[in-house]
Amino acid sequence: MNQRNTDTLILANLDLNMNKATLISLPRDLFYKRTKINSIYRRFGPNVLVSSLSDMTGLRIDKYVMVDMYAFAELVNILGGIDVELTEPLVDPTYRVRDENGRWSTLYYPAGVHHVNGVQALRIARARHYTPVFSRDMRQQQILKAVKNRLMSIGLSDINRLSRIIKLGFKYVETDISWLEAFSLYRNCQDITINQAVLSTDNVLYATYTNLLATGLEEDQVAEDFDKGAWIVVPLDNDWKVVKKFIEEKIAE
Numbered sequence: 001m002n003q004r005n006t007d008t009l010i011l012a013n014l015d016l017n018m019n020k021a022t023l024i025s026l027p028r029d030l031f032y033k034r035t036k037i038n039s040i041y042r043r044f045g046p047n048v049l050v051s052s053l054s055d056m057t058g059l060r061i062d063k064y065v066m067v068d069m070y071a072f073a074e075l076v077n078i079l080g081g082i083d084v085e086l087t088e089p090l091v092d093p094t095y096r097v098r099d100e101n102g103r104w105s106t107l108y109y110p111a112g113v114h115h116v117n118g119v120q121a122l123r124i125a126r127a128r129h130y131t132p133v134f135s136r137d138m139r140q141q142q143i144l145k146a147v148k149n150r151l152m153s154i155g156l157s158d159i160n161r162l163s164r165i166i167k168l169g170f171k172y173v174e175t176d177i178s179w180l181e182a183f184s185l186y187r188n189c190q191d192i193t194i195n196q197a198v199l200s201t202d203n204v205l206y207a208t209y210t211n212l213l214a215t216g217l218e219e220d221q222v223a224e225d226f227d228k229g230a231w232i233v234v235p236l237d238n239d240w241k242v243v244k245k246f247i248e249e250k251i252a253e
Contacts, residue, residue, distance in 0.1 A: 004042035006049065006066070008125070008140050011057060013251050016188055022251045023144065024057075025137035025198040027205070031213070031232040032056055041066070046174065058244035063177045069126075071172030073118030075147065078164050079154070082146040084124060085113045086139070092127045121146075133207075134200035141196045152190050197250045204246045205233040 009026040028038035032052060041049045046064055054061045076082055088111050095107035107127055116124065125143050128136045154161060166179075177185075201207055210229030212219065222228070235243050 005038045006041045007038050008137075009037060009053070010141065010144070011053070011059065011061075011247070013059070014185075014189070014192075015251075016192075019191065020193045020195060021189070022195045022197070022253075023141050024196075024247055024250060025134075025141060026053070026056075027134065027137065027199060027233050029230075029232050030056075030199065030205070031210070031234050034210075036230070036232065046176075056240060056243060057247050059247065063181075064175060065177060066174040068172045069122060071168060072125075073122045074168055074172075075165065076116070076118035076121045078161060078168065079147065079150040081115050081117050082121060082143070082150050083113055083115050084121065084139075084143055084146050086111050086124075086142075090124060090127060090131065090139075092129050092131070094129045095123065095127050097123060134198050134202070137198040137200070138196065141198075145194055145196075148189075148194070151186070195250065195253060197246075199233075199243065199246070201233065204236055204242045206236055207231065207233050 005028075007028045009028065011022075011024040011026065013022040013024075015021070026037060028036065030037045032040075035043075037049075037052065037056075040052055046066065050061050050064050053059075086109055090107065090109040092107040096104060097107050098104050107123055109124065114120075114124075121143055125136070125140050127139075169182075199205055208231075209219075210232055211226075212222070212228055213232065213234065214229075219228070
C-alpha cells in the first residue's frame with residue numbers, strides 16, 4: 001500500500017486439503033464501476049474494497065491483509081534479506097538509486113538470483129518503466145514467495161526475530177486475521193505449493209482509456225487532440241464473466 005492507494009492487489013486462495021495456494025494479481029489500473037481499483041480502499045475503506053473484489057472475481061473473500069510498503073521493506077530486513085530470482089534483466093533508467101557507498105546510478109539487476117535487503121526488494125517490486133506492462137505483478141509475487149520461504153525457515157525458537165515481526169504487524173498491518181489464525185496458517189503452510197497467475201492483456205483483459213470506454217470509440221476513431229483520459233484495463237468484451245472463469249480455472253489447476 002502506498003499513500004492509501006492499494007497499488008499491489010493479490011488474491012490468495014488457500015486449499016489446505018490439497019496443500020496449495022493460488023496467487024492471482026489484479027492490475028492496479030483495472031477499471032471497475034468507473035473507478036481504478038487501486039483507489040477503492042483510499043476512498044471507501046477495506047469493506048468496500050473486499051466486496052468489490054468479490055463481485056469482480058466471483059470469490060468469497062474471507063480475510064484481508066493491508067501492508068504499508070515501507071513496513072514490507074522492514075519485514076524483509078528483519079528476515080535478514082530474501083532471495084529473489086529474476087528470469088530476465090530488470091532495467092529502469094528512470095529509477096534513481098543510491099548504493100551503500102553513496103553513489104547514484106539507475107536501477108539494474110541482471111537475470112538470476114539476488115539476495116536483497118528491504119529497500120532493494122521494494123525497488124524490484126515497484127519498478128515499472130522499460131519492462132513489460134504486467135511483469136511487475138509477477139515480480140511482486142516472486143518477492144512474496146521469497147518472503148514466505150524465509151518466514152517458514154525461521155524456527156519458533158527464534159523468539160527475538162518473531163517478536164520484532166509481531167511488533168511490526170501491530171504497528172503497520174491492517175487485517176481481520178487474528179493472531180491465533182495467523183499462527184495456525186504459519187504452521188499449516190510450511191510446505192505449501194504456490195501457483196501464480198496475473199490478470200493481463202495476455203489473457204482476459206484489454207487496454208483502453210477512460211474517455212474512449214465512455215464513448216465506445218477506438219483510438220483510430222478520434223482526432224489527435226481528443227482527450228482520451230486515463231489508461232485503464234478492462235475485461236474482454238467488458239464481460240466480468242471471463243475474469244471469473246479465468247480465476248476459477250487457475251484455482252482448479
